[in-house]
Amino acid sequence: MQISEEKSETKSVKEMSMDGDEPPSQYVVTGSSFGSKDSSTFIPIPIIDVSLLSSQTQLHKLRSALSSVGCFQAIGHGMSGSYLDKIREVAKQFFALPEEEKQKYGRAVNESEGYGNDRIVSDKQVLDWSYRLTLRVFPEAKRRLSLWPKNPTHFSETLEEFSTKVKSMMDYLVRCMARSLNLEEGSFIDQFGEEPLMLTRFNFYPRCSRPDLVLGVKPHTDRSGITVLLQDKEVEGLQVLIDDKWVSVPTIPDALVVNLGDQMQIMSNGIFKSIMHRVVTNTEKLRMSVAMFNEPEAENEIGPLEGLIDETRPRLYRNVKNYGDINYRCFQEGKIALETVKIAQNSDQK
Ligand SMILES: O=C(O)CCC(=O)C(=O)O
Numbered sequence: 001m002q003i004s005e006e007k008s009e010t011k012s013v014k015e016m017s018m019d020g021d022e023p024p025s026q027y028v029v030t031g032s033s034f035g036s037k038d039s040s041t042f043i044p045i046p047i048i049d050v051s052l053l054s055s056q057t058q059l060h061k062l063r064s065a066l067s068s069v070g071c072f073q074a075i076g077h078g079m080s081g082s083y084l085d086k087i088r089e090v091a092k093q094f095f096a097l098p099e100e101e102k103q104k105y106g107r108a109v110n111e112s113e114g115y116g117n118d119r120i121v122s123d124k125q126v127l128d129w130s131y132r133l134t135l136r137v138f139p140e141a142k143r144r145l146s147l148w149p150k151n152p153t154h155f156s157e158t159l160e161e162f163s164t165k166v167k168s169m170m171d172y173l174v175r176c177m178a179r180s181l182n183l184e185e186g187s188f189i190d191q192f193g194e195e196p197l198m199l200t201r202f203n204f205y206p207r208c209s210r211p212d213l214v215l216g217v218k219p220h221t222d223r224s225g226i227t228v229l230l231q232d233k234e235v236e237g238l239q240v241l242i243d244d245k246w247v248s249v250p251t252i253p254d255a256l257v258v259n260l261g262d263q264m265q266i267m268s269n270g271i272f273k274s275i276m277h278r279v280v281t282n283t284e285k286l287r288m289s290v291a292m293f294n295e296p297e298a299e300n301e302i303g304p305l306e307g308l309i310d311e312t313r314p315r316l317y318r319n320v321k322n323y324g325d326i327n328y329r330c331f332q333e334g335k336i337a338l339e340t341v342k343i344a345q346n347s348d349q350k
């Protein structure tokens, strides 16, 4: 089997994109899961100024954003627009390399790190119209440097610096999230353990002739604690599900999108919401994004914080270890991971 898992007789997503081909059936999303964007209602995505999170007003805004929609656009995070452009440029240079060059970092079958398309787990799986380069950045000792591109030459150095900055932003945000709930600021961070994980994913979405049928990424929630996403500077594509409507997340060049992931939903006993999101394709322009995910150490047990459980809000989730594995198994079985760790509630407790 080929490393990329694409059969040699079939065209790659990139070739189909360039030729404007009708996408093959494996990429076509059918049924109600596709939905359509409801453009009749405008639902703004909250904007939070990270530099102001020492104030109660901004903390309140953070809590309200996370407990209603589960995402926000972060500004005032200390990374300038020109710095973020440098990251976008490195991603662009990598994806522009010839396919053989990128395949030097190809994801092996059954591995999650490296360059390639979807990991294929079932015949019925609908494929995403995208390419990704996934790399673990923390803990440092677990980096697989053989998969870190040598081309462009400053790739590793740029990724190292960016992930260090995003890590400290994430740690700060997770502390602020605890404070926004009137908890000790280390309450969530403690559950991440001594050596929390952090993963980067560079996403590349070629043009697609049928955006009405094909998604860049299917609807999902992130398995992370939180996710920080650098969007394309110009091309929109990310949509979040709010009140059953798909809402586009506007591109703000200097902002970083913060999505709450499943593990923070568990730790916050369901107060914070892990946001359902997807990426749409378009006929005109290719799109790129860089996502960073933090996660508790696999062997650390996580669970709802005691301070967030009482008679009016009973414990919603059991304690779990290695949620990443649970999430992956559920994906293979077509189950929703968060549902499998939920504690059944008596109706009189609700
Ligand atoms: O490309 C995007 O905007 C989002 C990507 C995403 O949801 C993911 O990588 O988990």
Ligand SMILES: [Fe+2]
Pocket: 220, 221, 222, 277
């Ligand atoms: Fe995501």
